[in-house]
Amino acid sequence: MPMPFKMVVHGLEDWRLVTLKTLDGFSIPMSANLFATATIGLTLLAFFVIPYLLSPLRSIPGPFLARYTNLYRLYHTTRGSFHLHIARLHKRYGPVVRIGPNTVDIDYPELIKVVFGTTTKQKAEWKKTEFYLSSSTRVKETGEIMYNLFSQINPELHAKWKRPVAKYYSAAAVARVEGKVDEVVDMLCRELDKRLCGDLGYGGLDLGEWIVYYTWDVIGNVTFSQPLGYLREGRDFDGTLSTADKTLDYFAFITSIPWLDYVFDKNRIMRIGPPSFNHIVGLSVGHVMKRFQEESTEQKSRGVDYLDMFLEARQDWPEVVDDAMIIRYTLSNMIAGADTTSSIIKTAVYYSIKTEGRWEKLRAELEKSGINRGKCPVSYKDARSVPYLEGLVRESMRILPGIALGLERYVPTGGFKLPSEHYLPEGTAVAMNPYVLSRNKKIWGVDVDEFKPERWLRADGESETSYQERLQMMNNADLTFGAGSRICLGKHLALAQIYKGLATMALLYNVEPVDKAKEWKVINSFFVRQEGLDIKLTKRT
Template sequence: MNPTMKDTQSLAKALAAYITPYTQDLVTLLSLVPVVSVILWYIVSYFQSPLKKYPGPPLAAWTNYWRMYHAYKGSMHVITKEMHNKYGPVVRMGPNYLDIDCSSLIKTCFDRNGVWKKSELYAVTGVLHNGKITYNIFSETDSAEFIRMKKPIAKHFSTSAVLPFQRHIDSVLAHFVRKIDERYGSMGDEETGIFDFGKWMHYLAWDMVGKVTYGRRIGYLDYGYDFDGTLSKAEKAVDYAVTIGMQPKLDSLLDKNHLYRIGPPTMLSLVNLSVQHLMRRYTGGDQHDGKLDFLDRYIKAKAENPDVVDDDRLLSYLLVNMAAGADTVAATLRTIFYLCLRHPAAWARLEDEVLSAPFAQQGTMDLPVSFAQARALPYLEAVVRESLRLWPGNCFSMERYVPAGGITLPDRSFVPEGVLLGFNAWVMHRNTTTWGQDAEAFRPERWLRDEAGGETEGEYRGRLTEMNNNDLSFGGGLRKCIGQNIGLLEVYKTVATLVALYEFELLDPDKEWTIRTSLFPRQSGFEIKMRRRPGMEMTEGVGLDE
């Protein structure tokens, strides 16, 4: 007898009732497979990792989100130092990452041939434009491509090549002096001469870099605030890079998402400014002062190297000038004045040296101070070196991949190819083995010969060489900061000129500044009182074209 439709339906219901519990269990089981797989992958990776022998915070061995959290909080430099204090010179701070505090590895890992390649942290600062990711001389991780990018412009950053830019810096320094005198009073008293020094060093640095790059100031000294929002956007872009750079694969889902971008605010105002100056320079409509600037040199590099430098590459050079050059100079200037003013003996010695120099004497006054005049001051040199040691422009670990063949660490342990090693200058510059038991202290005298202690010239030269070899203020090797010389030019001239012109005093000598580190250190929260020194006037720069 053939089954009826009713019989079929009844059978189906019975069968469904029978297998439903098993089906539900199967669905549940299948849904757990990805979760269990991930957990098993982490467990296997952890126990099979060649890095499991190295000490470190337990969570960091399992995930990079530990580092991401501290990067987001702006405290990576502090937590890294704490980890080294606790665990020693080699600390596992990621599943595939070791942070290193061994100065003997600097020369090896920061090689001049680019064998030790940058990590994807740097690539996060690349730009997605028209469906293509463009890298610059900072973000490019491929050493051969970096060399290709750098070669057309490298000659323009030598010490002799940047000296002609002094006239641009003189002009901006003169403008800074005028604006400070107008806003806060040239003589200063209890009501005037008091201002947020950290902010104004930021404005000064950005306008100086704008002047040497485009031949024009950006305008922050005129407005006295972040009038176009670029400074805030630049900070957020760097914060994004160092945070997401701890887990770089996330960048493809966020800032480099081809379908819908989720990232930091773009620095469109700075991009537009660069484009405008470039187009006007091409057409002769750029109203700059006619003195040679980086834009002129980059246009020349394009003409000489058309196979490497197109307009996009030229614009990337301009943006790196601005985004990397200004913040590091600002941080260094803030550090120098704050640390010296917090150490009265150091400040008094710096003042005495500057005010005793020929350029500060009545009848021979020569301000702004030239680079040669500033570099002739040994204590100023020591102050700059010591400030950069304690607060280098980059307070984040510089990451490099172990190349083929691996490396044997000083403790004789072996690290295989593909592992990331990080070197934090802020941490390594506080290593007591290298820098002495007072490595945490601000003591510019460490950079000078200790004649009172009987140190011979030969002993001093040997000690200085050792300090130079362990100095990572500007990085090292092939990827050493290309803008080091122009940055130092700005710093030396600014410090010598302002010390000659003004008396300085911290508004609250007992108040600590506030510091947040991203890629660059950001110091804030210290106000100063500035008064013009009697008879001290700017003798050059005031009448220069703006």
């Protein structure tokens, strides 16, 4: 089709003039500035306005800028409080909010089973978006991108990788490494006794830092039979923990515009950022190589760990598990196994000591169940038998989930109609945020902003049938560990650390806030982290 006009640029002496000539010879003189402005305007019209007007999502409410660009979401994600912002948006616009040109955040807990494929028919239909790709790494030597179990969005490959090791993360398998967790719980208590209990005259301590040291050392010990050394040193001695924070901040930033990852982290010419996990990768490779040379007597003396299990999987599944896959498995443990776990423990401690008598009640309930200081470290089985501790942990995961960004899936072939009657075409990115779902009043009641462990327990006068129905409804709305085939593989390992750590500390220590009126700082990165758990700690006599 011929253009309706052609552009004529004048000579050097008239460089400021541009003439548009129509096909019938009519001339339209324009200044260069006016022409540039018109060009920019037409470009913006073509890239933003027209797609918006043609979009089938245009009837979905949301912030004005979010309709046109993902920069809106990127900005609010980098502020570290996206969970609060998205909750406000849902309060303003309702259960369906457009947060990007092709992204919709929904607050329909009943759709978790659909979006996350908890039924066999739906497992492969709603596929992960590129939101997850950033948590992979590019190998400098080969240029290959190394995906892990979290970042692999291909459902067939994920299932293939997961199958050889899934059994090692069951509750029964976690019991095989519980002794490794006990060793680190003991280490935590010894370091708190030695380093901290005598320092209360200096204004207390940030228990949150020590909880982070604890969860990272647990992961090192259950994976390699060697704690990483943070409890022993009492500090981030190798910079790995600060690197992890910065890297998770980058992951959160890049989820809004995933292709930017190929400009920064996956750049083949010159990598710009974020800080790399080379230390963790090197640590994993070193342990794998050392294990190949280990004598059988050494293995018997140290007991089984996850690296042993991964090597066993290599023997059982040689067509899937090679040396590179073993590194993938160890990295999944190291990178994803500590920060979310420490976040939940910190939340439980913070809210327990913010309300007078709650920490003491936890201790009393433990002792009423026959668990005393002589049983420390408390076994996972014993800790799970205490209803109040169960309620405390579940409520901690509800009030502040370890992940508080929207978990995304693509609408499958055929599209999908929401309960609001909005139609989502195939390829629309649907996000469900665990923080938003945990504030749904239809599920949790009008007191959703209140920390209330008792909501997970059977109330006085409530029939067992009513309680079980209510509990099932709450369980179905819980997205703390994800759902469906992509549910967090390390869920039982994380829960073992949480229950054992909390129960043991409650029995051994009196804990109270340094300043009851002071709020801590919550940073919503790729994982939630908190700062300022300043407490006074004394050993029980």
